[in-house]
Amino acid sequence: MADITENICPMLNKDQVEDILKNDYGFINGKIQELDGYDDKNYHITEVEKCIEEIEFPTDGIIIKFINSIDSKNLLLLDAQTKLTQYLEYSGIYCPVPVFNKYGNSYRSHIISKWYIIK
Incomplete structure (x- = not known):
């Protein structure tokens, strides 16, 4: 069990977010707005100037989403969440769906100061 005083929230800056968007998704020069979150870091990305990969930008x-260091260890849960949202979309239920990165994955592990999953 984690120490309750441990900070499990990902610590990163805007430059790191821009690098991940470019390197994992091919999105360049987007508007990045940090959203409120408790244990995770979430950013709304809009107005991307260019997509250098074959990924369509909505x-x-x-x-x-930069998932906290505890939940990042549970890959089965992350896979289940992805499959559930895909099933809901397939069934005609409007919900957030994963955007797959240029490697064809719905998430990727990344070390910032600890091990985090980016989704």
């Missing part, structure tokens, strides 16, 4: 933007 007109209303995307949310990129």
Whole structure:
């Protein structure tokens, strides 16, 4: 169990978010707005100037989520969440759906100061 005083929230800056958007998704020069979150870091990305990969950028933007260091260890849960949202979309239920990165994955592990999952 984690120490309750431990900070599990990802610590990163705007430059790191821009690098991940460019390197993982091919999105360049987007507007980045940090959203409120408790244990995770969430950013709303809009107005991307250029997509250097074959990834279509949604007109209303995307949310990129940096999952906290505890939940990042539970890959089965993350896979289940992805499959559930895909099933809901397939069934005609409007919900957030994953944006796959240029590697074809719905998430990627990344070390910032600890091990985090980016979704």
